[in-house]
Amino acid sequence: MRWEELDQEPCSVARALAVVGDRWTLIILRDCFLGVRRFDQFESRLGITRHVLTDRLKKLVENGVLAKVPYQEKPLREEYRLTDKGRALHPVIMALVHWGNTYMADERGAPLVHIHKPCGHQMHPVTVCSHCREEVTARDVRIEAGPGWKTTQTSPSDRQSTNR
Incomplete structure (x- = not known):
């Protein structure tokens, strides 16, 4: 598997990493969620070179993760x-x-804590089943081939998992 070809892999993790899988992109996204929006703000906060920042922002825009929105006309x-x-x-x-x-x-x-606005309490993320709303851990999930799985590959359910 070549890094430049991750977006062609029949794997959702690989395809996602093709868009957000480098350290600068994740840090840029972190800052987006903290309210940073302007190029010069990213540049000064991150200490990133203009070339790398331009490249990462362009990739995020091309992939529909960010949109460029005018805030000044002239x-x-x-x-x-x-x-x-x-x-x-x-x-x-x-x-x-x-x-x-x-x-x-x-x-x-923790350097920052997250407060759930509606209840005012510090929170941490929890994964729940979209059907029954029970909390989900890695041991609670079975993997099966989906419609995007190549029939020439070994089915995910046929593989032995080492992390369970």
């Missing part, structure tokens, strides 16, 4: 806003934050 100035597709990455970012807070924080604890 001269034309645009900012980057999360699309529905981009906002759908919120659970992914929250899961990474929770993992980082749990396993990577120092003795002081």
Whole structure:
């Protein structure tokens, strides 16, 4: 599997990583969820080179994760806003934050906490079944081939899982 060809793989994780799988892209998305929208804000907050930032923002726009929206007419100035597709990455970012807070924080604890606005309590993400609303762990999931699975591949249910 070549990095440049991840978007062609019959694997949803590989296809997603083709769009958001490098460290700068995830950090840019983190800042988007923190309300950063303008190129110069990203550049100053992240210390990223203009070339790399331009490349990552362009890729996110091309893939429909961000949209360029004018905020000034003369001269034309645009900012980057999360699309529905981009906002759908919120659970992914929250899961990474929770993992980082749990396993990577120092003795002081989490650098930021997330407060659920409606109830006012600190929260962490939980995965639940979309049907029964029960909490789901890795051991609670069985994998079966879906309609996008190539028939020439070994079925996912035929493989032995080593993480269960």
